[in-house]
Amino acid sequence: QIQLEESGGGSVQTGGSLRLSCVASKDTYNSDYYVGWFRQAPGKERKGLATITPRGGLNYWSAPGKGRFTISQDVGAKTVYLQLTALEPEDTAVYYCAAGSGGNLWSASDYQYWGQGTQVTVSS
Secondary structure, three states: OOEEEEOOEEEEEOEEEEEEEEOOOOOOOOOOOOOEEEEEEEOOOOOOEEEEOOEEEEEOOOOOOOOOOEEEEEEOOOOEEEEOEEEOOOHHHEEEEEEOOOOOOOOHOOEEEOOOOOOEEEOO
């Protein structure tokens, strides 16, 4: 089992940036866990943004964040980051960190562990 805690959300204006952090309760780099970032806006389905696999493989889901969002990892701090840039009002959502193992990293249902989420609000 693994616990995840997100932080770093907030309110920014269009064009602004934020860095989200996801601290894991155990090492994911040297494990079988892949860690991904997702977001969910009110009334909309949850969408995958980016996933980092064991040993640091980077995987970006298709739009909405491709080209503007960057996933990275601090192995020693057991933290996965999501850098958000060029934010738009359409990026307003709750952003979640999730971890899974043994499944399809491109399927949200194959992430067994989820954080509580962090709110990102972008104003025009």
